Amino acid sequence: MSYTIPIGPNHPSLEEPIHAKLYTEGEIIKDAEVFFGYNHRGIEKIAQERNFIQTLVLVERVCGICSHSYPFTYAMAVENISNMEIPKRGQYIRVIIAELERLHSHYLWFGIACHIIGFDSMFMHIWNVREKVMDILEEISGNRVNYAMITIGGARRDIDDEKRKKILKMIEDLSNEHNRIKDIFLTDKTIAMRTKKVGVLSKDDALRLGAVGPHARASGINTDVRKNAPYSSYDDFEFDVPVLSNGDVLARVVVRVLEFQESMKIIKQAVENLPLGAINLGVKMPKVPFGEFTARHEVPRGQLSHYLISDGGQTNYRLSIHVPTFKNAPTIPFMLRGNTIADSGLIIASIDPCFSCTDR
């Protein structure tokens, strides 16, 4: 019995529209194709008609989960073209928010992965813990998503001593909770049965197809923009980049579990050593000279790059956003082959897809 099974654009295991066609023999997937572009909003085109401050607001709406990363990267591009030196305190605040965002983004993905394999108790528990991070983000920025913490030349809101204490306390609570969750992920029998040797991506395939982020690191590629090309103030902090070589779904879970701990380390260092001084340059409307720049940033899902051309005028001449999911999605058909339909949703979700970003 051979079927062609459509997964998506609307499917219960997908949060966003993507279409995967599975060519199956019984339960085994022989081949697969992936299509996306169901959610195109033309943000790059709109950006050409907006000035640099308006674009910050615009690119923040590219993604609802990693919404800090987009203005962060865009601001780095603008600042580099116009040779701005950002105050240290502003840099640190940007890093703190970026890492807090990584924490909640990874927990969001753990929850969804657990839901897909049917482990709803774990899903509820993880999302309950994730609320701690969301509360702190709301405390700092006033918003649960779209924090609006970035301005050209630094950060928009300060983190005072009281908030610093709250963050440190949250990190302490979180690391206790995280140890329990880590234990469950590493020892639970049913999770291992569903994720071990499922959706294997070999190192060669990952290199050839250009996988990025935790997805690549689970396949044995040591890549992390924060370490390879430190930006903002990432070279001030001590942290490791966990790399695993198995390349299966379990490895992707474990890489993110370990990365979570590293992020907590970075936040702790940044909050404890938060330098004194201004948080931004006080630029109202930047004058951006003629030039181009590619800014890179390690978002929770991998490497994000913004390519910006300025013609010296009021608006972006061209803004091109290269998102991590676009680079990871081509690996999906290779991971699906030889697996069962039961695992298809999990494998597609295992790249931590964000099709809202991809169809920007």
Place this chain on the structure above:
Amino acid sequence: MLILKYLFYIFVFPGFLFCFFAGLILAGIDRKIVARMQKRIGPPILQPFYDFFKLMGKETIIPNSAAKRTFIAAPVAGLISLVTISLFIPIFKFSAFNAVADVIVIIYLLTIPAVSLIIGGSSSGSPYAGVGISREMVSIVSYELPLIIALLAVGKKAGMAVNDGMVTFSLSKIVEYQSLKGPMLFHWSMIPAFLAMLFVIPCEVGSLPFDIAEAEVEICEGPLVEYSGFPLGIYKLNYALKIFIFSSLFVTLFLSGNGTGIILFDAAIQYVLCIIVVILSVSLIRAVTARLRVEQMLKFYWTYPTALSILSLILVWLGL
């Protein structure tokens, strides 16, 4: 008068109405308990009733590619067979129909709800249903083996005392044995079969680690994908009835006995025992496991529960 009595048995107690309320409340309790274990508030215990009546009032859409009559008749056939099983299951000493070999009738009737799911799914013509029914078939094959061996072990144990050493296939004989010698559970040779049956319940009713045929995040509820309105409501009712009937069969096999002699109290005691069994075998397992793959389920059932029930059978045969 006799016909009125049987009509009462079929439609009110222990037939349709009793099963309807008992099953849906049991499903509601299960949902509430799982929710509490997951740190959620959970739906009200009467939620399955609301769902059922809401579905009854909804429009029924039959896909063009479906075989219309089979599509509607399949869930009803499942419901009828479940109500029929309930007539054969004794509530302590009371049973509506008393047959020599009702265990065999029950084994046959228990497969009909699953078969109705297969027929209904295949008549809908959806590829998700195609995958779902192939999984449902595997799950029938998985749980039947340990279930039947465990039933044999129980039958042999009871038959040793009340049927001249022959295996008995009569549930009322099994109850009679338990009223003489105490519940089956207290005979240590039956404990492996007891455990095996506890593992069979979640697969039989299709709850979480083994709800592979209806995995909503994988194949969009499989056979149910094209169903809506009235037939979907009947399927949801079938799910609740399966939980109740299988747990009460379990109680009859292992925890039965003399009872109080008053049918109302007996039914209440049986129902409380059913709730405990469901919490142990459905809710607890559902809360702490992830969904298995279909080949993992087959492997699981043909190893541990089968081994446990065979162990019990051997122990009984040796006269222990």
